[in-house]
Amino acid sequence: MERDTQPCFMSDHEGFCGSIKNSTRDFVVTELDVQGRPVTSTGRPEVAEVRQGSRKAGTAGVTTVVQNGDGVLSQEGFDLSAILGSSVHEALGGFASRTVACVEEQKEDTEMALGTFPEKQQRASVHRAVRHNYPFLMTVTRQTGILVKVDPDFRELSQLVSEGEAEDFFRFIDAKVPGSVFTFLPDDSKEHRTSVHHFISRRFGKLVETKSFAEQDQTAIAVRLREKGNQGKKSGKRSASDREEQAEIYSGFTLKKENLETLEAISYMAAVLGVLPSDFSYAGIKDKRAITYQSMVVKKISAERLLEKASEFERRGMQLSNIHPASEPLRLGRLQGNHFDLVIRDLKPHGKCSSSDLEALVKAAVENVKARGFVNFYGPQRFGNSQTVQADQVGLALLKEDMVTAVRLFLSPEEGEDLQNKAKRHFLRTGNAKESLLLMPAYKARERLMLRALHRYGSGQEGCGRAWLSLPHGMRVFYLHAYCSRLWNEAASYRLNTLPHWPVQGDLVCTRPQRDASATEESDAAQVHVVTHAEEKDNAFSLKQVVLPMPGNSVKYPENVLGKWYQDRLAQDSLSSCRFRITSLKLNVPGCYRPLLAHPHDVTYSLCVKEEPQVTGPSPPHSTASLTLSFDLDSSCYATVCLREIMKCEP
Known part of the structure; x- marks a missing residue:
């Protein structure tokens, strides 16, 4: 569970243990476009x-011209x-x-x-x-x-x-x-x-x-x-x-990547093609430890140029397909959701349940979540799964307009002795941006942009501010959104642990049909309604209509104890007077509304149990079980969070 977030589940089934992402092939994500169609390519371009x-x-x-695989x-x-x-x-x-x-x-x-x-x-x-x-x-x-x-x-x-x-x-x-x-x-x-x-x-x-x-x-x-x-x-x-x-030249394509973050993949492609990371647009960010398929559009690059560089991309774990002319960039959130094909291995019951109960445990778990949904937490990918310094910490420093701290957090190294970590350690130890830039790999475009600006303008408050401005807008605002997402997770836990599991007076609800109220982070404030005392008594709304605000300068907050919680929590981070607008960095966070609950769609699953004989000794054969699971989620919903509800543990 994320830091400072208490476990919250919507169902009381037993769950089971298991492991995911043993291999990237166990976790395949396919983006669904605005019509709900998978973007998966049917073949290699030519x-x-x-x-x-x-x-x-x-x-x-x-x-x-460029043709697709058909x-x-x-x-x-x-x-x-x-x-x-x-x-x-x-x-x-x-x-x-x-x-x-x-x-x-x-x-x-x-x-x-x-x-x-x-x-x-x-x-x-x-x-x-x-x-x-x-x-x-x-x-x-x-x-x-x-x-x-x-x-x-x-x-x-x-x-x-x-x-x-x-x-x-x-x-x-x-x-x-x-x-x-x-x-x-x-x-x-x-x-x-x-x-x-x-x-x-x-x-x-x-x-x-x-x-x-x-x-x-x-x-x-x-x-x-x-x-x-x-x-x-x-x-x-x-x-x-x-x-x-006049329109720029735009080329659209489907990106298949493996064991790469979306922004890392973009940085690498930008370096190879000789353009800026900001010339790429996409509808959503995908998991790192997975095989993912997503739509992208790149500006100023022809389809032929993309094809010329295909072999270089493949060496980095990326394949491009369905390359075609496009008329405009993609907008973040311009997708219906994602389809997931997952394999959970080494299934075991929790506690005292026997292995013979496994099939019943799996069925109860999956069917419960199909019916009741799960708490719509942001997953660990939003903050950086294994990073020493997570994205929300950088976002908090930016909201405080402490540019120096934000830069040092951004350039904090992870474990390992690869070149990028050596470059980061060298900068934190010496403050020498020029020498650190020479060490930083060419494909780490974000880090190189920042180090180049620090070398030019210095590492004081003003220089660090210019370094942040050197990054594309989407990358700068990502860190602010990460901080707001962390607060949303904590607010969801507080709401469910403190108030009843039905809409109460002062809650915010979305009046759109539920499937339309997906977590696109674009909910219209005009469709958000404050529950009255009479509506609570009449059970006028359901829990799946409840939305919580992502902090920002254009949202309203719940008019009950949850609203007071938001105030106190922002004060705890010294953001009581925060306008969620950083003029010097051209950043503005209006906020939005995110549904408290999410539901998987089109769920299918299959349990496979294999008997494996012991290599030595008279012990009886050992059985191993794996679960194949497929489902769709609305945009900005996380499969790892859905799995946590199904399994009742961290997957």
Whole structure:
């Protein structure tokens, strides 16, 4: 059980002993996307060259794309139905069909409004998806609204080459994949080729360069993206109209990792790819001592580049699959939950129960938890399973704005003589950030960022503050969330050990349907209600609707003894006046509401007992038992906590 948290169970079954994570293969976690679908890849990715067909004569433009294991090109990032909604998507399809005639017949321009999109990233997704699906249209931003109309540049190019070639060329321009080349169909007319050269130079000369080349007695035009440093401030007329909306290059993929923390895996991939850890986004953090599958998106890296580095990732226990273009980063919490496939080995009864009772003990345990759920504690992974200094301690120092202590806690070494621990010990002993940086492995991106800043700015209060600012925002706020999670665990224990196991006056309850009130840490305050005396008497709510606040500056606290407990507990840590906002580090913790209870879904289990003969002596055969267990949990719920309720001990 976590530090300072009293054991709390929802069922009174006996439980059993056993061990988990004997091998990472005994603990497999598969992320479930927002539709509840597993992100598990069906096969290894491969690069294929496909030729995009044209509606008119010929085929042009060899374009490198990425296929998944089934050989199907992923277009997830360009799904207009998902981005715009089915009704607007259908209307856009009709508009596009009508405007094809405008392109061919040189008719007056028409336009269509797609709606308003308040967030910049939303608008970027719309721009990119529309242009990919309908290259002959251009998108224009007006305040937060987006209009589409015929692109005059497309119209002009389609008079020089076939519409199919023009479509493929504009997809090439919008993709901006580094190192890519577009080739027009062979053209024997020098005068005509000159016209194409002049058009591209005039409209896109800051972005691309063109060259005619001869092959097998035919001459064609190749278009290559300029090196980034050679591009002008503008990338042609097409993008200048709304260049502030241009989407970055994003590549999505499924990451399989083994015996690695999510942030550690990101740090390693960032070092290999030459980008920052903050260029990676993900929906949730996964266990270290496990095999895990999760969705990720990386910015500024093409799918081809990811594939080039696949072998380096594999040497570190990571495999990438289902690599595809993406339109935007992932948001933390943008998942329905996780599916777990677990094996618990060496099962034994607690106390005086005999081994013959094991099957009955397992059945009672699993069925009880299926029916009653478990206390929704944050698991030890939230704080650092085996770390000497845990994440919540760092978070507390940050909330006190004691930057020096927070840095020293962050750089506290673990047991072991590997390079990262040697580097940390050297810094704590000498304070020499430069020498410590030379010792720190390249893939420890967080530690290297901090040491580099400490070397530059010093290790005083201001220098340590700058060192924290050198880390990505998500990493900085992680430590504050860890502290708030620790308090939530303690509050849950206090609530269940002090108050009845039903909603009482002053408790907070969520009025949404229970499955919707999953622990996504995004509960709306408007749906949180304070239980009245009359509602307690009428049993208006159930315990599974009770939520507890994660501390922050925008939450309300229970209006009973639990609310007083929160005040006293924060005062104990000298945070009575804490605003949960650290301006110097650009951190703000509004707080949220987390359900007191969680329930596993789609539970299946199987007990296996094997007789193993003794190697020597007349002793009777020895039996070993293992339990195979599978279930789904909502996001931010912990399988180890569910197992603790089932087994009635630390798994």
